Amino acid sequence: MGKFTNDVKSLINYLGGKENIATLTHCVTRLRFVLNDTKKADVNSIEKLASVKGTFTQAGQFQVIIGNEVSTFYNEFISETGIQGENKDAVKQAAKKNMSVLQRGVANLAEIFAPLIPAIIVGGLLLGFRNIIGDMKLFQDGTKTLTEISQFWNGTNSFLWLICEAIFHFLPVGVVWSVTKKMGANQMLGIVLGITLVSPQLLNAYAVSGAKTIPVWDFGFAKINMIGYQAQVIPAILVGFAYVYLERFWKKVSPDSIQMIIVPFCSLVPAVLLAHTVLGPIGWAIGNGIATVVQAGFHSSFGWLFGGVYGFVYPILVITGLHHTLLPIDLQLIATTGGTYMWPIVALANIAQGSAVLGYIYLNKKNVEEKQVAVPACISAYLGVTEPAIFGVNLKRFYPFVAAIIGSGIAGIVSMITGATANSVGVGGLPAILSMQGKSMLPYLICMAIAIVVPFILTIILSKSKLAKVGTK
Template sequence: MGKYTEQAKELLEHVGGSGNISVVTHCATRMRFVLNDPSKADIDSIEKMKLVKGTFTQAGQFQVIIGNEVSSFYNEFISIAGVSDTSKDEAKKAAKQNMNFLQRMIAHLADIFTPLIPAIVVGGLILGFRNVIGEIKLMEDGTKTLVEVSQFWAGTNSFLWLIGEAIFHFLPVGITWAVARKMGATPILGIVLGITLVSPQLLNAYAVAGAEEVPFWDFGFAQVDMIGYQAQVIPAILAGLLLSFLELRLRKIIPNAISMIVVPFFALVPTVLIAHTVLGPIGWKIGSVISDVVYSGLTSSLGWLFAAVFGFAYAPLVITGLHHMTNAIDLQLMSVFDGTNLWPMIALSNIAQGSAVLAMIYLNRKDEQEKQVSVPAAISCYLGVTEPAMFGINLKYGFPFLAAMIGSMVAAVISVGSGVMAHSIGVGGIPGFLSIKAEHMLTFLIAMVLAIVIPFILTIVFSKLNMGKVSLKRVRG
């Protein structure tokens, strides 16, 4: 008998048995089920299991939070359940049968940006570190930066930009690759397409406004501007979608004997031409409109109201998966305004969720079993991973989640009301302050303190008022 045999048998029973499992896979901390009949899952019984940290349904998948031991548990579970090992891509494909149109669109957007997140986070940390050493006057009585007084730090600052530029200026390469990969087209063609959007041969997107003359390709009967789309999101998505559409269609009509030669050529060349003549300009305009609307809304006289709504509602958006849209908006803001005032609110929301868990740790400080779940959840939340905190603690009790939403709302109003801007997306927790522009760091730290203190206090107050459907007694009974 294995270590998790009994728990695996129990979970199998509570999800409705092997016959109710269409697909099952796992990620770093969760079991992901696509169930034939989701109503057969006994959620209350599952959440009472000692091994389970929480459950939720997202993107058509019923997800059970197990923790770091999920890989070992999964292997034993599929052996007992008699189901085969399944890839995440297969699970996502199967899950779409349980989604409506909007959920499928959000899932597609998530599939495009999720593979890019590690690089974007690294880029955010690098820009944040360059921010500290190159923008904040820490030396010689606050008159000079580290870069100005040290050749080592000056060289480090210059070297790190090599990576930062590769991630953000050449982001379209990653996007077109991700789109091609997601749609089932040839990824290397996506990479080539992305390079044609940011090639050094083109006028840099950031130099267009100040350029005296824009170079062009002269075809005799028509001229096409040689403009790059560095850091642009929507032009890259549109181009990637067109490439994928052409390639997949051509595969169906071109004989296999010549498809190796014909399909890549007639998919890539027209796409590059259309990208520079139609999709690029249209995508740039759409992106500019979106970023202008968001930025204007946040900086207008009613910006505080927008911030309050976003700060309060962001955590619920995470539950629905709609938060994936903010990645595209943040990146678009960065390309147009050299920074984003949206991302700081996201970091503050994550911190607020962690602070609510911290209050639960204090309230349940004598419960060793509770601390096994809540302490790791709080730590991961403060480092930007909110899932264990939200689904394992805050949503389970109810009132901590509300307390975190209120704290996030107040912190967001302070952040937006003070004009806080981040250089880029970064780690969505306490380390996120590194990504904030130097002139806004103090205000952001004040907002961060509020995001810690308010949820902590409110969680304790709400517990005394017996708010929510559950008491401080552990739900597991």
């Protein structure tokens, strides 16, 4: 008899029987089910199981939070049901039958950017470190930076830019590759196509506004501007999808015997031509337009209100999965302005969720069963992953969630007033301080203090209000 045998049998029953399970997989802490009929799942009974820390439905998947022993539970579940577990990609594809058109669009966008996040995180941390040693005047009575007084750190600063440039300036290569990977097209040609957007022979995107003349390809009857799309996300997405559909078309119409020649040539060359004549300029205009609108809102006299609303609403977007659609906007802001003031608010929202859980832990410090769920959720949120906190504790009890979104809203207001700006995205929770621009670190510490203290205190206060009766135990 396994460790979770009883709970496994109960979970199968509460899910509507094994015949209701289309497929499943697991991640670090959760079982991810695709159910044939989600209405058959008895959520209340599932959440009462001793080994279950919470449940939620996202991206067409019914997810059951188990915790660090999820792999053991998963193996026992497969053994009991005889269902063959699938990899995450297969489960995601199966889950899309339960999703609306909008949800599928959001899921596809998330899957495109997910492989790029580790690189973006590294780049953000390195940019933050370079700001500390290269921009902050901490020496000789505040007149010199570390790189100005030390040849070693000056060399280190220059060396680290090699990595940062590869990540951010050449981001379109990663975006096009990820699109081709997601859509099942030729990934190597996707990489080649991405490189044609950032080739050194092109005028760098950052130099366009100050250039006296723009080089061109002169075909006699027409000229094409030789402009690069360094750090540009939207042009890369458009070009990537154009290539995918060109490849699909030529695969359909080309004889099998010559597909190896026809498909790559007739897909790549037109895609590159479209990139530099139509899609690139359109994508550039769209990206700049989005950045301009967002900037206008956040930099207006009501910018503090935008920050507050964003901090308040962001956790709600996490519940729906729509938060994935905001990542390209952050990246566009970085490409256009050199930093983003949206991501600091996101990180503050992470912290606020963790602090609300911390307040709940304090209220239930003698309840061992509650702490088993809440402590890992709190740590996870402080490190930037809020789903266990939101779905496992805060949303279920409700009043901690209200405390958290109020706290992140207040922190968002202060973040905008102080002008907190991040070099990059991806580093969430408490570690986000490392991705802030040098001048923003001290103001951001104040915002972090607000995101820690306010939700904690509000959770304790609201536990004695009528809101405490709304949630479930």
